[in-house]
Amino acid sequence: MNDRLLYVMDPMCSWCWGFAPVFDALAAQAQSAGVSLHLVAGGLRPGTAQALDDGTRDYILKHWRAVAERTGQAFDFDAALPEGFVYDTEPASRALVTLRSLAADKVWPLVQAIQQAFYVEGRDVTRPALLVELAEQLGVPRQAFAAAFDSAAQRAATQADFAWAQNLGIAGFPTLLAERNGQLALLTNGYQPLETLAPLLGRWLERRACA
16 A cells, blocks of 8 residues: 655745644654655745845744744744845755655655754755755765755756645645545644644544555
8 A cells, every 4th residue: 555644844834843743743653554754845935036024024923933832843033034034945845855856764854954954043944055964964965965956857846846735725834634545635734733633643544454
């Protein structure tokens, strides 16, 4: 059976950062039952070219504070979104897609490293050099990752992820889907706590085991 837990997200989506501990636990729950993980880059702000203005920055930080309050995840608000920052999520998304083709088992650790760098350390994860560095820290050969990241094939694959999510009508992140024999079951569209989602995933896994 080609059963998968599909996580549609963006590495620079604040609610996805809030959801990270929840997904971590759900991923372990799924993998213990022999279900593989598949991360999809949903595309939050891909291709943005304009630097944030003060109003937009304040609006985003208001959301970040709401995420911190609800989820308990850490944020460095002092270092966040410095003047001139261009909130383009395509490079971080392409890093996800690139590593999926090179070392699928390291995709989620890379996403976690990107989230930690962006939200907790205030680092600019739109910079390819930083994304290469984070992948290298996970044991991915630097040159292989950098070459793939820059390739037309991985740029196209990233756009294909965005299109897949849009065609499915996914408008918000995080979105979690369970796939069995090509059939998708929606576990959540938007943040939900583990105590809500673990039983849902558990029931899906039970039905799968009985099928």
